[in-house]
Structures are given as C-alpha cells and as structure tokens.
Amino acid sequence: MTTNKRTLLRAGLTATAALAAKATGLAAAARAGEAPSxxxxxxxxxxxxxxxxxxxxPQAVLRPASAADIAELMRWAESRxxxxxxRGQGHSVFGRAMAEGGVVLDxxxxxxxxxxxxxxxxxDAGATWSAVLDATLPHGLTPPVLTNYLELSVGGTLAVGGIGPTxxxxxxxxxxxxxxxxxxGDGRHLTCSPSSNPDLFDAIRAGLGQCGIITRATLRLVRAPERVRRFNLFYADLRxxxxxxxxxxxxxxxxxxxxxxxxxxxxxxxYQLEGAVQYDGQAAPDDDAVLAGLSDQRSAAVISxxxxxxxxxxxxxLESLLRSNGQWFHPHPWLLTFLRGSNAEQLAGDILAELNNSDVGPFGRITYYPMTTKALCTPLVRMPDESIAFPFNLIRIPASKDAAKAEHMVISNRALYERLRDAGGVLYPVSAFPMSQNDWKDHFGPRWSLLHDAKQRYDPLATLTPGYTMF
Ligand SMILES: Cc1cc2nc3c(=O)[nH]c(=O)nc-3n(C[C@H](O)[C@H](O)[C@H](O)COP(=O)(O)OP(=O)(O)OC[C@H]3O[C@@H](n4cnc5c(N)ncnc54)[C@H](O)[C@@H]3O)c2cc1C
Incomplete structure (x- = not known):
C-alpha cells in the first residue's frame, strides 16, 4: 500500500481515483498527485x-470521516x-440519495x-437508530419516536421526517x-436549533437534503419502558x-x-389493528380491561x-425472512401518503377494491391507521389540514423481480398519488414515482417559500441532493 493510499484510508475516504485526488484535498495524496485505488x-x-x-x-463515492471533510468537498464540488x-443506509426507493455523474457521500x-x-x-448522522438505542438503553433511555425499521440512518430519517408507532x-x-x-451546500459548517440559525433548522428537518448535510444530531431522550404488551387485533372489514x-x-x-x-x-x-401498552416491572396490563368495548374477532387476537x-x-x-427468500432485493415501488381523516375510510375502501394481493406481494401490506396531527410541528412535514390523518402506504414487496411489473406499479403510484392529492391527501416523500418541481411546490404549499428561500441562502448553486428533481 502506498503512503498516499494509507493516508486516504486513515481519513476514512473511499473514492474513485482522479476525483479522490481532486475532490478531497484532505490528504497528502491529493497534493502529491498519487491516486488511491x-x-x-x-x-x-x-x-x-x-x-x-x-x-x-456517480463519478465518485467519498466516505467522509468528519464535517471538515464534507465542507471541503462541498466547496470543491460547488466550484465545479x-x-x-x-447516502445514509440507501433505503430510499426512488434514487433520492443518488447523484448521477456527481459525488455520493457515504x-x-x-x-x-x-x-x-x-x-x-x-x-453523528451516519449512525443507525439501532446504534442509538444500543447506547441509550443501558441508561434506561430511548428516543420517544422510532421508525419500525431501526437500520435507517439518523440523517436519512431526519431528512424525510421519521414516523413510528408513537x-x-x-x-x-x-x-x-x-x-x-x-x-x-456552499460548504459552511453551522450549528442550528430553535434558537440558533432557526431558518436552517426548519429547512433541514424533513427538508429532503436540499439545504445541507446533517453531520451531527442532538436528539431528545425519554425514559424507556421495560416491557411492551402487544395486541394484534383482527377485523371483518375496513369499517x-x-x-x-x-x-x-x-x-x-x-x-x-x-x-x-x-x-x-x-x-x-x-384488517389488523396493532396496539401496544408499555409498562414497567411485573404488573402487566389486564387484557380484558385493555380490550374492553372493542369489536375485533377476539379468537383471532394475538397478544404478546x-x-x-x-x-x-x-x-x-421480517428483514431476515425477506433476505432469505430473496424478496429484500426485489424492486420496491412503495407509495406512502397521509389521507384526511374525514375521507380516509371511503378512499382507502375504493382503492382497496381495485387492488389485488399481488399488488403488495405476500409479505407486503397497506399501512392504515389514524393519528392526531397536532403532535407534528416540523414545518416541512406536510399533513392533511385536519386534526386526524391516516397514513395510507402501499408497502409493496413483490414476489418476483419482474422489472416491467415494477414499472407498471410506479405508473400506478403516480395515478394514485394524483387521486389522493385531489382528495386532500398528502405525500410522505418516501415514494416511488417521478415528481416535477411544480409537484414539489404543490406538495409544500405555503411552506414552499421557506424551503426555496433557504435553498437560495444555503445551497445557491443547487449542488445538493438532485435525486428529488426539485431545484
Ligand atoms: C425497510 C424500510 C422500512 C422503513 N420504515 C420506515 C418507518 O418506519 N418510518 C419512516 O418514517 N420511514 C421508514 N422508511 C423510510 C425511510 O425512513 C427513508 O427512506 C429514509 O430516508 C431512509 O434512511 P437511509 O438512512 O437509508 O437514507 P438514504 O436512503 O441513504 O437517504 C435518504 C435521503 O436522505 C438524504 N440524507 C441521507 N443522509 C443525510 C444526511 N446526513 N444529511 C442530509 N440528508 C441526508 C439522502 O440524500 C436522501 O435524499 C423505511 C424504509 C425502508 C426501506
């Protein structure tokens, strides 16, 4: 191994040859002009x-070790x-963490x-939520909201929102x-919070990576429950x-x-309701009391x-199962939305009547449940304009790799999106279909100017995150 290559690897950097030498400026290798492998x-x-x-x-993939690495790369890329x-964990479903002919920061x-x-x-923003939990649980602490899948990066979910059972x-x-x-985007390293650079704080959270790259996050913690009593309840119909x-x-x-x-x-x-009661110590909640007044098919209930x-x-x-049967590696044309509480049941029922099991696959699902919107305060997280919204997500896990079928689902996603949007629904921007700048303007509505103005201030040459085709 050459000295230069060693230096680059010590810097935690992986890159294609020519670009690495030019792009990083981090290592003696760049100055010496000797390229890494x-x-x-x-x-x-x-x-x-x-x-x-x-x-x-991309032309290159760089694996930065510090915010300084990223700042230097950003200034270099912007100037060219x-x-x-x-790219956090690459769990986007429609190229949102890609940069064709550009640079991906792993x-x-x-x-x-x-x-x-x-x-x-x-x-640091590349940490996964499972690593965060590994660090907090020994202290009896947890983030108040976790995604269902924990192998997503902190930066990746903060760029979109991050929804979970709580x-x-x-x-x-x-x-x-x-x-x-x-x-x-113009290579400045800044701290932001509600009291420091609040415009940046609001543009970064759920800002789809348009204004900056999160390098570190300070996350709220609460006391973790010891145990969870889970109630999966089944119903005869959507109503x-x-x-x-x-x-x-x-x-x-x-x-x-x-x-x-x-x-x-x-x-x-x-039709499944998934509820859970968190508790400490030995005193598990009383099942009859928890389920009182509910009309589920009680003999089918699964309580754990x-x-x-x-x-x-x-x-x-589920991930282990899908990896072992290969379906983890199939195309995943997901559609994630929020419906208005007032027409969710009607819309979901109409759409369901048009779908077959194969539209989501044997291990897929259609997420459907109500949530109150008042707990959501992030300006760029969009919600229907009602006090209750229903996540309505086609989590498609096709049984086959068939690219033509997957493309057909992408086209269908677009049509469904337009239908839901016209009925007051809103996109969760983790979805597989193309969006134009006008679509994004429409999506952000009154918040578009917040994102647009911040983009002018923090990434004026539109260097960052081209995968959303927004700027
Ligand atoms: C199996 C699975 C389960 C999921 N479950 C949930 C769930 O329960 N709840 C939920 O809300 N979402 C869920 N998602 C969606 C997921 O939150 C988003 O796709 C998320 O963006 C993926 O995180 P990632 O680390 O893989 O990000 P990537 O796919 O790598 O990146 C996503 C976007 O964020 C940007 N980005 C990444 N890191 C940074 C950073 N440090 N700073 C700024 N921008 C950055 C990227 O450029 C890209 O635009 C799930 C996705 C999958 C595949």
Whole structure:
C-alpha cells in the first residue's frame, strides 16, 4: 500500500481515483498527485437503492470521516458544478440519495455516539437508530419516536421526517431533535436549533437534503419502558377496523398505535389493528380491561408480552425472512401518503377494491391507521389540514423481480398519488414515482417559500441532493 493510499484510508475516504485526488484535498495524496485505488464496488452500490427502480452512477463515492471533510468537498464540488448527495443506509426507493455523474457521500463512517445525558444524546448522522438505542438503553433511555425499521440512518430519517408507532403522541423524529450540525451546500459548517440559525433548522428537518448535510444530531431522550404488551387485533372489514382505531386513538388506551390491511394469500384482505401498552416491572396490563368495548374477532387476537427491544426488533425478523427468500432485493415501488381523516375510510375502501394481493406481494401490506396531527410541528412535514390523518402506504414487496411489473406499479403510484392529492391527501416523500418541481411546490404549499428561500441562502448553486428533481 502506498503512503498516499494509507493516508486516504486513515481519513476514512473511499473514492474513485482522479476525483479522490481532486475532490478531497484532505490528504497528502491529493497534493502529491498519487491516486488511491478505485473503489468500483462503492460506486456500483451508490447507483442502487432499496427501491431497485432507479440506477444513477456517480463519478465518485467519498466516505467522509468528519464535517471538515464534507465542507471541503462541498466547496470543491460547488466550484465545479458537480452535484452531491448524502447516502445514509440507501433505503430510499426512488434514487433520492443518488447523484448521477456527481459525488455520493457515504455517511456510514460518521457513526460515532458522542454523549448520552439524561434528556438527550448527541450522535453523528451516519449512525443507525439501532446504534442509538444500543447506547441509550443501558441508561434506561430511548428516543420517544422510532421508525419500525431501526437500520435507517439518523440523517436519512431526519431528512424525510421519521414516523413510528408513537408518532400520534410524540410527533415525527424531526419533532424530537434539539440541535443539528450541518454542512451547507456552499460548504459552511453551522450549528442550528430553535434558537440558533432557526431558518436552517426548519429547512433541514424533513427538508429532503436540499439545504445541507446533517453531520451531527442532538436528539431528545425519554425514559424507556421495560416491557411492551402487544395486541394484534383482527377485523371483518375496513369499517369495523376504522371504528375501533378511532376509538382507541381518542381514549388513549394504547401507547403505540398502528394498523394495516394485509393480503390473506387467497385473494382477500385481513384488517389488523396493532396496539401496544408499555409498562414497567411485573404488573402487566389486564387484557380484558385493555380490550374492553372493542369489536375485533377476539379468537383471532394475538397478544404478546415482550421486552422493549424485542418489540422494536419485529421488523428485523421480517428483514431476515425477506433476505432469505430473496424478496429484500426485489424492486420496491412503495407509495406512502397521509389521507384526511374525514375521507380516509371511503378512499382507502375504493382503492382497496381495485387492488389485488399481488399488488403488495405476500409479505407486503397497506399501512392504515389514524393519528392526531397536532403532535407534528416540523414545518416541512406536510399533513392533511385536519386534526386526524391516516397514513395510507402501499408497502409493496413483490414476489418476483419482474422489472416491467415494477414499472407498471410506479405508473400506478403516480395515478394514485394524483387521486389522493385531489382528495386532500398528502405525500410522505418516501415514494416511488417521478415528481416535477411544480409537484414539489404543490406538495409544500405555503411552506414552499421557506424551503426555496433557504435553498437560495444555503445551497445557491443547487449542488445538493438532485435525486428529488426539485431545484
Ligand atoms: C425497510 C424500510 C422500512 C422503513 N420504515 C420506515 C418507518 O418506519 N418510518 C419512516 O418514517 N420511514 C421508514 N422508511 C423510510 C425511510 O425512513 C427513508 O427512506 C429514509 O430516508 C431512509 O434512511 P437511509 O438512512 O437509508 O437514507 P438514504 O436512503 O441513504 O437517504 C435518504 C435521503 O436522505 C438524504 N440524507 C441521507 N443522509 C443525510 C444526511 N446526513 N444529511 C442530509 N440528508 C441526508 C439522502 O440524500 C436522501 O435524499 C423505511 C424504509 C425502508 C426501506
């Protein structure tokens, strides 16, 4: 290994040859002009994501070790008109972390957990939520909102929102951030919070990576429950599911609330309410009391008693299954939206009547449950203009790799999006179909000027995050 290559590797940097030498300026290698070896596999990986629908090859992939690395790269890329995108865990489904012909910043090396205090934790943005939990749980602490899947990066979910089973009570993950360190599109390293650079703080949270790259986040912590009693309840139809979901949302009997419409494998659907009560010590909640007044098919109910971390790991078990049957690697043309509470049941029912089990796949689902919108305060998280909204997500996990079928689903997503939008629904911007700048203007509505103005201030040459085709 050459000295220069060693220096680059010490800097935590992986890059294609010529660009590495020019782009980083970090290492003696760049000045000496001696190129490191080409990391072609990293470039290939950065041209893919979990969606397997879009393929855009960057010119280089850099793996920064610090905010200073990123700032230097941003200034260099901006001066050359190159596009840059951060990549956390690459679980986008439509190329949103890609930069064709530009530079992808692989954030995985920036994963240090800095400091756990009784009410907060400071972490580098490339850390996964599972790593955050590994650090907080020994202190009996947890972030108030966690995504169902924990192997997403902190930066990746804060760029979109971050919804989970406790969102109806605590908002999105972006509502539970105390401060962020950011490198802006023009290469400035800034700290932002509600009291320091608040315009940047508001533009970064759920800002789809348009104004800056999050390098470090200070996250709110609360006491973690010891145990979770989970109630998966089944219903004969959408109407009875919705009625009980509304009841339990209003009376607050559950600490976690979600729900889904599941393919039954025989062409019909199963209607599921997923509630959970968190508790400490030995005194498990009384099941009859928890379920009082609900109209589910009681003999079908599945009640489990789990440790907090066992409960949070449910998605990891599905991931193992999908990896082993290959479906983790299939195209994933997901559509994620929020419906208005006032017409959710009608719209969901109409759409359901047009879908087949194969439209989501045997292990897919249609997420459907109510949440109150008042807990959500992040300006760029868009919600229907009502006090109750229903996440309505086509989590498509096709049984086959068929690219033509996946493309057909992308086209169908676009048509469904327009239909839902026209009925007052809103996109969760983790979805697989093309969006134009006008679509984004429409999506952000009165908040568009917040994002647009911040873009002019912090990324005036539109260097950052081209995958959304927004600027
Ligand atoms: C299996 C699975 C389960 C999911 N479950 C949930 C869920 O329960 N709740 C939920 O809300 N979402 C969920 N999602 C969606 C997920 O939150 C988003 O796709 C998220 O953006 C992915 O995080 P990532 O680390 O993989 O980001 P990437 O896909 O790598 O990046 C996503 C976007 O964020 C930008 N970005 C990444 N890092 C940074 C950074 N440090 N600073 C600024 N911008 C950055 C990227 O450029 C890109 O535009 C799920 C996705 C999958 C595939």
């Amino acid at each position: 080409i990391a072609g596999d990293a470039v290939t990986a950065a041209a893919e994501d979990f969606g397997h629908l879009i393929h855009r090859k 008109g190159l596009k840059v995108a951060a 954030m995985t090396a920036m994963c240090t957990i800095h400091d756990v205090q009784p009410d907060r934790i400071s972490v 969102t109806f009570r605590h908002g999105m993950q972006t509502d539970n951030v105390l401060a962020l360190d950011v490198v802006t 009875s599911l919705t009625a009980d979901q509304r009841t339990v949302l209003t009376d607050g009997r559950f600490d976690q609330l979600q729900g889904a419409i599941l393919p039954d494998g025989a062409g019909a659907w199963r 008693d789990l440790t907090y971390i066992e409960d949070l790991s449910a998605f990891a078990r």
